Amino acid sequence: MIKPGDIAIVGAAESERIGRVPDISAFGLAADAALRALDDAGLRLSDVDGFAAAMLQPHHLCHYLGVQARWVDGTHVGGCSYMLHVRHAAAALAAGLCDVVLVVHGESGRSRVGAPGWRVGPDSLVGQYEYPYGAASPPTTFTLPVLRFLEERGLGPEHLAQVVVAQRRWARDNPRAERREQVTVEDVLAAPMVSYPFTRDMICPLTDGGGALVLVRADRLASLEPRHAPVFLLGAGEATETALVSQMDDLTSFGAFRRSSADAFRDAGLRPDDIDHVMIYDAFAHLPLYGLEDCGFVERGAAGDFVADGHTSPGGRLPVNTNGGGLCYTHTGMYGMFAIQESVRQLRGTAAAQVTGVSVGFVQGVGGMFGAAGALILGNAAR
């Protein structure tokens, strides 16, 4: 298990530009973020000896950056891969396999410049059991269990819209956010329908961008001069669930959210009540509803009203997705890195929509279509 406070994030940065960046490749976005994160940490590329990346082949990216790594992790379980990288990096650092880990994301999700290919075979699992029916994109698969989720709780599409309304309030003051226009529930419901019950506004945009983290053992901190106070890893968890959305154990609760968050809370010796700030990976508006319940922030069935009553909005008692989330801030395809970045910013006190008094943050990622999950608990004190 993670020993709270043993591992520190000493560098964190996003690419200088996000959103629409047609003049920089996926590798270029990753490199820009990596150099900025190292600068933030007061370190150089030559200091890096541990390296993690997803989808972009880590050994190719190492060479691109001129990094010689003695520890490499290419875990690719979709958008939450970076949460898993942080957990794996913590284990590798603790075991002395390396001393300075760079976790890097770069994705040209909108402009598709230098982006790796994406091919689904007709004999793959999804090629046989989903694609033939037209269930062949996130809006047609990730969304499939949601009518059942809503029906069981006596909720409707307006509760998905409330998630968008809440997160637009956070995005309003964030100049880097993709969607900042303030909207009402009626506006969101009236947006063009993509896959009922999901309108366009309930689905993330597709963007370009990068992000990177630099991690070290806390016993190295005395010899470093990072630009910001360190953020400590207090707990982490990871879990897998399914290859096909129809095979979830329970269509109305995500087991990998439950298991990964439970492990993270166990490591940290904390409970949901102890958390000041929450990020829940939201490629679609239903994920914060699943996440609030599955991670234990509210009782099963209570998430819809919790969001609608404003508790996750600015001024609410549990700030959620304060960068605007994948729905409003940015979503390159594998958004997890940006959720971690916002958690770090809130703990450092440097967020665009800064919440006062954040000392412990929780980050929950999902990968694939209810395929995998990773959870992190971060703090600005080692405890």
Add this chain to the structure above:
Amino acid sequence: MTWEPVATPESEPYWEGVRAGELRLPRCRECDRLFFYPRAFCPRCGSRDLAWETVDRGGTIASYVVVERPLPGIAEEVPYIVAIVELDAGVRVTSRLVDTKPAHDSSLLGAAVEVVFRPQGEAVLPCVALAEA
């Protein structure tokens, strides 16, 4: 609908059944579990001792979406309904609800359906249709 599935050696008996107008699924002879999707072993107990059986075509709609945006080369005629179906045999599958006019509401949740076999190019697909009352 233009995407045609291709079987693997492990799933060939399933698709062979579909082409013959039957829904055939593997059942574990050790722990008696019927399972979907097909593998060459039981995902619960690991036994390789399986028997393929033809199961009942009835089921109910557990959840669904109404797709309004075409997927080029995969599903080009919209709107259409993709559903997760709870088969009476005890497994869940994703399928296409055919012969029903899509509406933007949740009225189809829990509806009784039965598997109907529809051609798709050279292939045949186990789709579902609302059951006769």
